Amino acid sequence: MPVSNFKYKSEYIDGKKYLIICPSSEIYEGKGKKFHFGDEFEMQIAVFRYKGKLIALENICPHRHIDKIYDGIIKDGYVICPEHGWTYSLSTGENKYQKQGRKGLKKFEVFEKNGLVYIEEPKFELPKWKISPMSENL
Numbered sequence: 001m002p003v004s005n006f007k008y009k010s011e012y013i014d015g016k017k018y019l020i021i022c023p024s025s026e027i028y029e030g031k032g033k034k035f036h037f038g039d040e041f042e043m044q045i046a047v048f049r050y051k052g053k054l055i056a057l058e059n060i061c062p063h064r065h066i067d068k069i070y071d072g073i074i075k076d077g078y079v080i081c082p083e084h085g086w087t088y089s090l091s092t093g094e095n096k097y098q099k100q101g102r103k104g105l106k107k108f109e110v111f112e113k114n115g116l117v118y119i120e121e122p123k124f125e126l127p128k129w130k131i132s133p134m135s136e137n138l
């Protein structure tokens with residue numbers, strides 16, 4: 001696995017590790033911003049501000065594995081993927097329309113402190129199709 005060259009300062013709060021990803025002023029109301037946490041495509045998160053609160057969701061849409069959730073349209077508590085319209089709850093990450101697909105977006109803990117945005121250290125899993133069968137025997 002490639003070594004990450006994405007460095008964020010970290011801080012432990014009540015024994016849990018958080019990463020400080022940007023100043024609060026960089027997350028605008030009704031907009032999303034994407035953050036990378038490593039070299040793998042999957043290691044990215046979309047952070048939104050909706051009704052003043054921050055929300056952090058996986059940035060890869062499970063429909064066609066495109067990294068555009070951050071650029072989605074925010075409406076009535078949902079984010080709509082700009083590619084084909086799959087619609088996810090901002091509060092849970094669930095797909096609004098189960099006929100579109102059952103897969104939702106993973107949600108991450110995010111908050112602001114002293115004018116900075118903190119996110120729980122994300123744990124990413126590679127999709128099964130990306131794991132080489134050869135690597136299991138090493």
Ligand code: FES
Pocket residue numbers: 061062063064065066081082083084085086
């Ligand atoms: S890639 Fe998001 S709806 Fe198709």
